[in-house]
Structures are given as structure tokens and as C-alpha cells.
Amino acid sequence: MRWSDGFIAVDWGTTNRRAYAIGPGGARLGEMEDDLGILSVPKGGFPEAVAAIRDRLGYLPMLLAGMIGSNRGWIEAPYVPCPAGADELARAIHWVEPERLGIVPGVSWTEHEQADVMRGEEVQLFGAVASNMVGPVATVCHPGTHNKWVRLEGGRILGFRTVMTGEIFNLLREHSILADLLAEPARPGDSFAAGVQRGFAENDLIADLFSVRARALLGKEEGVEAASYTSGLLIGADLAIGLRFAWHGEIVIMGRPELTELYAAALALARRETRVVDGEQAFVAGAIHLAERLQ
Amino acid sequence: MRWSDGFIAVDWGTTNRRAYAIGPGGARLGEMEDDLGILSVPKGGFPEAVAAIRDRLGYLPMLLAGMIGSNRGWIEAPYVPCPAGADELARAIHWVEPERLGIVPGVSWTEHEQADVMRGEEVQLFGAVASNMVGPVATVCHPGTHNKWVRLEGGRILGFRTVMTGEIFNLLREHSILADLLAEPARPGDSFAAGVQRGFAENDLIADLFSVRARALLGKEEGVEAASYTSGLLIGADLAIGLRFAWHGEIVIMGRPELTELYAAALALARRETRVVDGEQAFVAGAIHLAERLQ
Numbered sequence: 001m002r003w004s005d006g007f008i009a010v011d012w013g014t015t016n017r018r019a020y021a022i023g024p025g026g027a028r029l030g031e032m033e034d035d036l037g038i039l040s041v042p043k044g045g046f047p048e049a050v051a052a053i054r055d056r057l058g059y060l061p062m063l064l065a066g067m068i069g070s071n072r073g074w075i076e077a078p079y080v081p082c083p084a085g086a087d088e089l090a091r092a093i094h095w096v097e098p099e100r101l102g103i104v105p106g107v108s109w110t111e112h113e114q115a116d117v118m119r120g121e122e123v124q125l126f127g128a129v130a131s132n133m134v135g136p137v138a139t140v141c142h143p144g145t146h147n148k149w150v151r152l153e154g155g156r157i158l159g160f161r162t163v164m165t166g167e168i169f170n171l172l173r174e175h176s177i178l179a180d181l182l183a184e185p186a187r188p189g190d191s192f193a194a195g196v197q198r199g200f201a202e203n204d205l206i207a208d209l210f211s212v213r214a215r216a217l218l219g220k221e222e223g224v225e226a227a228s229y230t231s232g233l234l235i236g237a238d239l240a241i242g243l244r245f246a247w248h249g250e251i252v253i254m255g256r257p258e259l260t261e262l263y264a265a266a267l268a269l270a271r272r273e274t275r276v277v278d279g280e281q282a283f284v285a286g287a288i289h290l291a292e293r294l295q
Numbered sequence: 296m297r298w299s300d301g302f303i304a305v306d307w308g309t310t311n312r313r314a315y316a317i318g319p320g321g322a323r324l325g326e327m328e329d330d331l332g333i334l335s336v337p338k339g340g341f342p343e344a345v346a347a348i349r350d351r352l353g354y355l356p357m358l359l360a361g362m363i364g365s366n367r368g369w370i371e372a373p374y375v376p377c378p379a380g381a382d383e384l385a386r387a388i389h390w391v392e393p394e395r396l397g398i399v400p401g402v403s404w405t406e407h408e409q410a411d412v413m414r415g416e417e418v419q420l421f422g423a424v425a426s427n428m429v430g431p432v433a434t435v436c437h438p439g440t441h442n443k444w445v446r447l448e449g450g451r452i453l454g455f456r457t458v459m460t461g462e463i464f465n466l467l468r469e470h471s472i473l474a475d476l477l478a479e480p481a482r483p484g485d486s487f488a489a490g491v492q493r494g495f496a497e498n499d500l501i502a503d504l505f506s507v508r509a510r511a512l513l514g515k516e517e518g519v520e521a522a523s524y525t526s527g528l529l530i531g532a533d534l535a536i537g538l539r540f541a542w543h544g545e546i547v548i549m550g551r552p553e554l555t556e557l558y559a560a561a562l563a564l565a566r567r568e569t570r571v572v573d574g575e576q577a578f579v580a581g582a583i584h585l586a587e588r589l590q
Binding site: 079108117161176177194204213215220238 | 410
């Protein structure tokens with residue numbers, strides 16, 4: 001059986017996994033999603049967790065990408081250093097079953113004292129380039145728990161920076177002195193825009209966050225939605241970092257719609273034109289692009 | 296009985312309280328400290344919690360300062376707006392027992408969309424001025440769960456900014472993806488200095504925090520103490536905010552020794568001369584200064 005006859009691609013993250021059965025010509029034959037992320041698989045349980053996917057989607061060759069290849073996952077697949085393209089990635093696949101079950105590595109970037117890592121986004125990035133969702137020279141903004149700003153050139157990853165925006169927002173919402181002010185979901189609108197503008201222009205993030213609480217205590221909210229404003233402060237600071245790091249080519253926002261919407265609104269406030277690309281489609285395109293290198 | 300014959304001053308915070316019995320001429324007659332912060336006192340339990348202090352230190356007039364006067368404390372004592380001095384603070388004391396048991400208000404600052412609040416630090420600030428620990432024109436850096444940068448002029452608080460440095464560090468250490476890297480205590484040294492220099496010079500805090508994890512994953516720590524480096528990143532960013540906000544007069548660092556030591560080291564790296572003042576002594580001096588206004 002050859003990869004072009006069909007295979008299964010799995011985006012296996014920390015808290016959930018999505019698997020796609022892909023047939024000849026890239027047809028999607030089936031898919032599944034559940035919350036069996038790497039943290040939910042018991043020690044030694046990965047062979048069984050993989051078998052369950054094949055029981056459901058067919059006994060096909062498999063490519064596993066994402067946190068499954070991390071030091072908290074099944075088997076660690078060492079990072080491929082930048083500059084990295086699909087060819088380097090395909091060559092570095094860690095084979096659990098020879099040519100039948102491979103773990104896709106992540107990508108690393110180092111420069112002086114800076115260091116960064118990604119796992120999972122690289123498949124989406126190469127897929128987006130291969131399917132012309134993104135031009136070969138672009139800045140990609142990939143929001144998530146951690147946002148990634150990625151420099152692409154010649155369709156390869158030159159470098160990238162991770163910003164802890166989503167995780168910091170979640171920490172503030174769940175555990176901080178701001179928690180009771182941040183219960184509502186963040187949404188684009190005037191409060192979000194005010195936060196973005198301040199977060200982007202000033203460098204006072206860890207002070208401005210406290211002002212959210214102070215304004216509430218002093219009764220000065222005046223219709224400000226605290227969660228949207230706070231999300232805006234963080235995303236504004238995130239944009240300032242990302243645009244300094246990666247401002248060349250077009251800006252493409254890739255990811256889940258609820259996050260790409262906020263980043264698109266924020267980048268519009270920073271007067272940057274953007275295009276939004278669906279991360280799931282890009283992942284499937286990337287898996288196909290990698291599989292073509294495995295014939 | 297008059298205040299000059301003796302009184303009890305209580306610094307009543309969120310998680311603990313310290314009470315001092317102060318006699319004629321400012322002599323310390325006794326003191327106590329326990330973990331009965333406002334969050335540990337049951338609803339309706341404050342009269343009893345106050346009586347327990349008097350049982351221990353004497354049936355004297357009392358001044359209660361700190362979070363006891365917040366909306367999570369016993370009775371809310373509204374903030375005194377800046378510019379604020381000891382006179383304004385004394386006049387705004389909320390009397391629970393007329394002239395016998397008073398709750399000292401906090402101080403607020405607003406300017407355009409900025410807003411800020413403090414509770415407890417103001418007593419230390421006025422005490423430090425009254426006892427010449429701080430000159431009348433100064434910038435005070437008051438580290439804690441939240442660091443306060445305070446502009447003093449004529450011995451009054453002109454304005455201040457709160458930076459969530461300590462709380463963010465605790466959130467990262469207890470709940471974030473960096474948690475397992477931050478178990479050791481932060482201490483001044485090369486790692487701390489490297490963090491301060493980067494945090495002070497760059498504006499990439501929420502990206503640089505992730506690089507702590509990336510460097511560990513890539514085996515690039517090279518003897519870097521992650522907790523000290525991370526603390527340095529945060530304190531460096533804190534200094535950049537504070538010195539932009541409050542750079543005039545001498546810089547005085549006030550608070551608990553384990554924190555003032557880190558801030559003194561960081562400010563030395565930023566080439567600023569500082570003096571360190573003990574927060575507890577300043578609190579007692581401030582309480583005496585207020586009591587003198589109550590005769």
C-alpha cells in the first residue's frame with residue numbers, strides 16, 4: 001500500500017486530537033475528533049490509542065503531528081532547526097512502524113539568546129503554502145494558547161516567535177485578582193479596540209492589566225467590557241512584538257475562527273491588511289504535502 | 296484616654312495581619328502577627344477578630360490599615376484621591392467606634408483612562424516621609440504581590456502606578472507551562488541580571504517568557520537559573536514602566552527585604568542609585584504620624 005492510496009493524518013494536541021482519513025487525490029474519506037489529547041493518554045497507552053483511530057478510520061499508514069512528538073507525548077521527535085521546509089520535515093519523521101506510522105517533528109529557532117519551538121503549526125504552515133492559501137513570502141500569525149509569529153520565505157520557515165497571549169489571558173481569568181472581572185467571553189467591539197490601541201502603543205502591559213481592576217473599584221468602567229478590554233491589551237502587546245519581529249510580506253492569520261476573528265480585528269486597528277486562513281484545511285493540505293514526499 | 300497615651304496600629308492584609316501597640320513617644324509596647332488576613336475572617340467575624348487583638352495588646356484606641364478597608368474587608372473606606380497627604384488621609388478615616396476604632400482609607404489616582412488604587416502602602420509612605428526615611432520629593436518603589444511606583448512631592452502622593460509583577464510571577468510558577476522550571480527561589484546573580492537587562496531594554500515580555508521554556512527544551516539553559524532569569528525579565532519590564540512613570544527625585548525602595556534586595560539589584564543594573572527602607576518601620580512611623588492628627 002502506498003501513501004497516495006490513502007493515509008490517516010492526526011493533529012494530536014495537549015488536550016484533544018483530530019484525525020482525518022485522506023484518500024487518492026486528497027479526498028477526505030472520514031474524520032474524527034475527541035478529547036484524548038496527550039495528557040489524557042495513560043503511560044504506555046499510545047499503541048492502543050493509535051489502534052482505536054485505525055479501527056475507526058481504516059488500517060492505513062499514519063502521520064501523527066503536534067504534541068504527540070513532544071517530551072510529554074509518545075516518542076520525542078527532535079525539532080528540525082530553522083530554516084525549515086517540508087523536505088527537511090519529511091526527512092526527519094520519526095518512524096514508529098517503518099514507513100507505516102510516523103511522528104512528524106516540530107521546528108526550532110535560535111538566535112543569540114533567543115530560542116523558540118513549535119509543534120503542529122509547521123504542518124499547517126507548509127500546507128497553506130502548498131495549497132496557495134499563503135504566498136511563499138509572508139508573515140503568518142497563528143493564534144492559540146500561544147500565538148506564533150512566523151517568517152516564511154520561499155515557502156520555508158525562516159524564524160518565529162511565540163507569544164504567551166492566550167495562556168496569560170487564561171491565567172488571569174482563572175487564578176488572578178482580575179478573575180471575577182473576566183468571566184464574559186472576549187469579543188471584538190469598542191472595549192476590545194480600546195485595549196488593543198493601548199496595548200499596541202504603550203509598553204505598560206503588566207501595569208495596564210492592574211488598571212482593569214482599579215477602574216472597576218473606582219466605578220470608572222463606564223460600559224467597558226473588562227474581558228474584551230483585557231484581551232485587547234494582551235493582543236495589542238502581542239501585535240507590537242509580532243510586527244517588530246516579522247513584518248514583511250503579506251500578513252496571514254491562521255487558526256480557529258474565534259481567535260482569528262479577534263486578531264483580524266486587532267490587526268485592522270493597527271492598519272495592517274490581513275487574510276484569514278482556516279487552520280484545519282491547512283493541516284490536511286500539509287499532511288498531504290508531506291505524504292507526497294514519502295512515496 | 297488620648298491617642299498619645301497609647302494606641303494599636305494594625306496592618307491588615309489579604310493573607311496576614313500585623314499589630315503594634317504604641318506607647319507615649321512612639322515606644323513599641325508590644326506586637327503580634329498571625330495569618331488572620333481578611334480572607335480568613337468569617338463573615339461578621341471582624342468585631343471578634345479586633346477584640347482578640349485588644350485582649351492581647353491592651354484595650355487601646357485602634358487604627359486599622361490595609362485591605363481591611365477594601366470591599367473584601369470589614370467596612371469599605373472609600374479611597375482618598377491624589378494628590379493626597381497625611382492630613383487628607385486622617386480626615387477620611389472611617390470611624391467604627393467614634394474616635395476609638397478607625398479604618399484608614401486607601402488612595403486612588405486617575406488620569407485620563409488610567410486608574411490606580413493602593414491600600415496600606417500609603418501609611419508606610421507618609422511614615423517614611425515623617426521620619427525622614429524618604430525625602431519629600433522622591434520616587435518610591437514598593438514591591439509586593441503588586442509593585443507600586445509612587446511619585447512623592449511635598450511629602451504627598453501625586454500619583455502612582457501598580458505593576459502586577461509579583462502576581463504574574465506567582466501565576467507562572469503555580470499554573471503555567473513554565474511551572475516546573477520555576478520551582479527554585481529567584482535570587483540576584485548572573486541569571487537574574489540577564490533577565491533584568493533583557494526585560495528592561497526590550498518590550499517583548501510575553502514572548503520572552505516563552506523562550507524560557509524553549510531554551511530548556513532545546514537544552515540551551517547553559518547554567519541559567521530559570522526562576523531567577525524569569526523574575527529578572529518581569530522586574531526589568533517593571534522598572535521600564537516605573538522609571539518612565541516616576542523618574543524624579545531620589546529612588547527609594549520600600550518593603551520586605553527579600554523583595555527589596557531583588558529590586559535594588561535590578562535598579563543598580565539600570566544604573567540608578569537607590570536607598571532601601573524597611574516597610575515595617577515605615578508603617579509604625581506612619582501610624583504614629585496619623586495618630587498625632589487625631590488628638
